[in-house]
Amino acid sequence: MARPFDVVALEKKWQDRWRSEGTYEVDNDDPRERYYALCMYPYPSGVAHQGHVRNYVFGDLVVRYQTMRGKAVLSPFGFDSFGLPAENAAIKAKSHPRVFTDQRIEELKASVQELGAVYDWRREVRSHDPAYIRNAQYIFLKFLEAGLAYRAEAPVNWCPGCATVLANEQVNADGTCDRSGDVVERKNLEQWFFKITDYADELLEQVDQLQWPERVKTMQRNWIGRSEGVEFDLPFADDPSLALRVFTTRPDTGFGVTYAVVAPEHPLLARLTTSDQQAAVEELVERASHASEVERTATTDNGAELTKRGAFTGSYVVNPFNGERVPVYVADYVLGTYGTGAIMAVPAEDERDFAFAEVHGLPVERTVATPEGFAGGAYADDGIKINSGFMDGLDVAAAKSAALEFLIAQAGGVAKVNYRLRDWLVSRQRFWGCPIPVVYCEVDGIVPVPVSQLPVLAPDDVVMESTGQSPLATHEGFRATTCPTCGGPARREADTMDTFTDSSWYFLRFTDPYSAERPFDPVEAAKWMPVDQYIGGVEHAILHLLYARFYMKALVDVGVAPGLPREPFTRLFTQGMIRMDGSKMSKSKGNLVAPGQYYKTVGADGLRLFHLFVGPPADDFDWTSQTDEVIDGCGRFLDRLWRLANLDDITLRTDDDESDVVVRRAVHKTIAKVSEDFERWSYNTAVAALMELLNLVGKWARDERGAHEATFNEAVDTLLLLLAPMAPHVTAELWEQRHAGGSSLHAQSWPMADPALVADETVTMIVQVNGKVRARLDVPPLISEDEATTLALADGSVQAALDGASPSRVVARPPRMVNIVL
RNA sequence: GCCCGGAUGGCGGAAUGGCAGACGCGGAGGCCUCAAAAGCCUCUACUCGCAAGGGUGUGUGGGUUCGAGUCCCACUCCGGGCACCA
Numbered sequence: 001m002a003r004p005f006d007v008v009a010l011e012k013k014w015q016d017r018w019r020s021e022g023t024y025e026v027d028n029d030d031p032r033e034r035y036y037a038l039c040m041y042p043y044p045s046g047v048a049h050q051g052h053v054r055n056y057v058f059g060d061l062v063v064r065y066q067t068m069r070g071k072a073v074l075s076p077f078g079f080d081s082f083g084l085p086a087e088n089a090a091i092k093a094k095s096h097p098r099v100f101t102d103q104r105i106e107e108l109k110a111s112v113q114e115l116g117a118v119y120d121w122r123r124e125v126r127s128h129d130p131a132y133i134r135n136a137q138y139i140f141l142k143f144l145e146a147g148l149a150y151r152a153e154a155p156v157n158w159c160p161g162c163a164t165v166l167a168n169e170q171v172n173a174d175g176t177c178d179r180s181g182d183v184v185e186r187k188n189l190e191q192w193f194f195k196i197t198d199y200a201d202e203l204l205e206q207v208d209q210l211q212w213p214e215r216v217k218t219m220q221r222n223w224i225g226r227s228e229g230v231e232f233d234l235p236f237a238d239d240p241s242l243a244l245r246v247f248t249t250r251p252d253t254g255f256g257v258t259y260a261v262v263a264p265e266h267p268l269l270a271r272l273t274t275s276d277q278q279a280a281v282e283e284l285v286e287r288a289s290h291a292s293e294v295e296r297t298a299t300t301d302n303g304a305e306l307t308k309r310g311a312f313t314g315s316y317v318v319n320p321f322n323g324e325r326v327p328v329y330v331a332d333y334v335l336g337t338y339g340t341g342a343i344m345a346v347p348a349e350d351e352r353d354f355a356f357a358e359v360h361g362l363p364v365e366r367t368v369a370t371p372e373g374f375a376g377g378a379y380a381d382d383g384i385k386i387n388s389g390f391m392d393g394l395d396v397a398a399a400k401s402a403a404l405e406f407l408i409a410q411a412g413g414v415a416k417v418n419y420r421l422r423d424w425l426v427s428r429q430r431f432w433g434c435p436i437p438v439v440y441c442e443v444d445g446i447v448p449v450p451v452s453q454l455p456v457l458a459p460d461d462v463v464m465e466s467t468g469q470s471p472l473a474t475h476e477g478f479r480a481t482t483c484p485t486c487g488g489p490a491r492r493e494a495d496t497m498d499t500f501t502d503s504s505w506y507f508l509r510f511t512d513p514y515s516a517e518r519p520f521d522p523v524e525a526a527k528w529m530p531v532d533q534y535i536g537g538v539e540h541a542i543l544h545l546l547y548a549r550f551y552m553k554a555l556v557d558v559g560v561a562p563g564l565p566r567e568p569f570t571r572l573f574t575q576g577m578i579r580m581d582g583s584k585m586s587k588s589k590g591n592l593v594a595p596g597q598y599y600k601t602v603g604a605d606g607l608r609l610f611h612l613f614v615g616p617p618a619d620d621f622d623w624t625s626q627t628d629e630v631i632d633g634c635g636r637f638l639d640r641l642w643r644l645a646n647l648d649d650i651t652l653r654t655d656d657d658e659s660d661v662v663v664r665r666a667v668h669k670t671i672a673k674v675s676e677d678f679e680r681w682s683y684n685t686a687v688a689a690l691m692e693l694l695n696l697v698g699k700w701a702r703d704e705r706g707a708h709e710a711t712f713n714e715a716v717d718t719l720l721l722l723l724a725p726m727a728p729h730v731t732a733e734l735w736e737q738r739h740a741g742g743s744s745l746h747a748q749s750w751p752m753a754d755p756a757l758v759a760d761e762t763v764t765m766i767v768q769v770n771g772k773v774r775a776r777l778d779v780p781p782l783i784s785e786d787e788a789t790t791l792a793l794a795d796g797s798v799q800a801a802l803d804g805a806s807p808s809r810v811v812a813r814p815p816r817m818v819n820i821v822l
Numbered sequence: 823g824c825c826c827g828g829a830u831g832g833c834g835g836a837a838u839g840g841c842a843g844a845c846g847c848g849g850a851g852g853c854c855u856c857a858a859a860a861g862c863c864u865c866u867a868c869u870c871g872c873a874a875g876g877g878u879g880u881g882u883g884g885g886u887u888c889g890a891g892u893c894c895c896a897c898u899c900c901g902g903g904c905a906c907c908a
Contacts, residue, residue: 002859002860214826214827215826215827215902215903218825218826218903219825219826219903219904222824222825222826222903222904223903223904225904225907227907227908229908246908247907247908248908249908250908261908308906331906332906333906333908334906334907334908335906335907335908337907338907338908339907339908342908343908344908345908346908350908351823351906352906352908353908355906356906418907418908419907420904420907538902538903541903542903542904613834613835613845613846614834614835614846615834615835616835619828619835620901620902621834622834624833624834626833626834626847626848627834627847629846629847629848630833630834630846630847632847633846633847634846636861637846639860639861640861643861648861649861649862684834684835684836684845684846685835685836685837685844685845687845687846688835688836688844688845688846689844689845690845691845691846692844692845695845702862764841766840766841768840768841768888768889770888770889771840771888771889773840773841776841809888810888811840811888811889813840813889816840816841817840817841817889819840819888819889820888821888821889
């Protein structure tokens, strides 16, 4: 499209100027009110895609808007530069992941700058930078010292072909390895964990205080999954000195227990299994151990065959409520990693137990009266207790407390809270990550690397093998070391940390990126934390945001961040995804629409305006064949602005007339509207309001009478100010043309609406007869109910609609509406 | 299965319980031009009508209200999250 100006040159001029003048660099001792705006740390995957663009457009708008509101805005940028894609690319190219990563960072950085998004680049942070690694390791050591990091055996996804542990995301739905195609096994291996479960309660409680989307808060609550219940003993029938410990949230259903179940991993399974059941039990355990977690749960997906796999152990336990013997089964629907790994089964009041009981022919004993007409299987809702001895007649809540007391007295019962949340497995058998700073000494065991010896850096002379095994594991130069305690020979830890650890504290490093002795100076960090506005994709609703919240709390507690707020992100905005052909637009799907092509046509300004205008920022957006036309439309809007400001076909006059007040009212109403829309993240309507104003001013100014100069200038300057955070380049250029020698547009204050001009002189009152609009009257805004009614009844078309009938009722809501009811 | 969203013209979308469809895209017609592009102007939910004007209309069915796209109940479909967590 032909533009009335050279868009490429114009945008470059301003981008260069913002960078060379350090317009958006901000110091920690800035006296202005502080504001911390942050977009989520990106993984550097190369040139920015539309998802990035959308994210940074919103972020940049916040930065520029808050700056115009007089605040010192911290707007940093960095790269989450460790991770699997770089490692895989390096394997393919037989090079080092750093080469690939540094290249991608430069590409992403350049395209972010081309978008006109402004940052304080002095504070740039990269996960794979030795200074960052050093501090990430420092934090690990602090966690270790405080007992928040520990090593334990855990069941993991193990690929025999790759000789490595896989993350859940690397396991295909059919239980095979994403890379080699081998069947993934479950294996118990020693791994490093962070004790996030210590913070489960605090993480759950403080969700309430966050100004985050409800959806995200709900997802966090569900992920933590707190549940209150009772743990108690089911004594073995053949040996009352032994017992099966179970957890339940429904102790009130104790009289309905018709069997018990242990997980395939349960330590007492061997003791419970009788010789005649050996074969069946072993077969089930074998199958469970080979199946990944994904595959193990897969059978419930297709509800058609809801087969609950399980086998009788041959043993019985005694139900403490009624003294009855019930059979013990082993089944993979009971997880070894939750509660006690064993349950009491109540098919009448639990759906899963009911399904299992049906398959295995086990009895169903109801303990809650079902409502009339109830036809289904399990009934899990409230009701009156039946068949339950001392609980009969109680409701479920009362029966729960009675049952708890009973179990405490009779069966080693104890009230217990369980969480779905597990400790965070942070070790990865990967090369391209932050090495875990410990060594293994035959004499001293696990020994932390002293802080003075940090960072522990991976060697450069490695060969990335397609086996997938980390070269760290076999690199003698790296692994062979001496014990810091005894000086004897020792082996370095070969595992690296989950990359989510890097993104869990980068926002703190931004506040003090120069600190060498520690991750950040808490005094400097306190000047900016917490982040006022965090912006990112909803795909990080659980993991990243939960881990970062955990880190913040833990850093305060271990003394790295004393006195800092315990929640890192006050407000969170999650922008919608961009989809194409129904699926997420992403590099891996190969359906990217590169932003670069638009910089030459509508410019970064046009593309930014498009992303703001196309719909509510939180909603997903479908990129279609029509989208380019909408983008062109945004470019045309900027062209019209350019021509208006350049007096294209406009003559100015010095005297005013009655039309001035109409324009001035529109200008001030738009200031009020756009300001309000900015605060509530309704950018699409803000753009619409600005388009409307431009249309109105354009028509007025091109009238044959000409435009009154003062009013015209006010209107155009206001348009430029309001558009500055959205389309920063072209507005800055026009402002410079109009105010030669003055300070730049982006140094101006956000305009204030004049309340006298925002208030309406007259409003349109609608008159309804039986709820149907029959007339529209111009009335003063302060009209009384009586006056409104009188005016309404006097109107000709209202009289016609009444047709002589007399109203039974008149509802007057002056000045908006009068409804005459017959 | 559970939880959370959503459903409005040809399309993206707008609308504190008070004029449904702002704004934009697309479409139609016109102006300008030798012609085109660009630009500008008018129209554009459906329907009856020559017109003035009328009727219908926000996924479906009920309800609350003087008045419902908006609130309540039930349902259908679409999207997302969690998924045997006892």
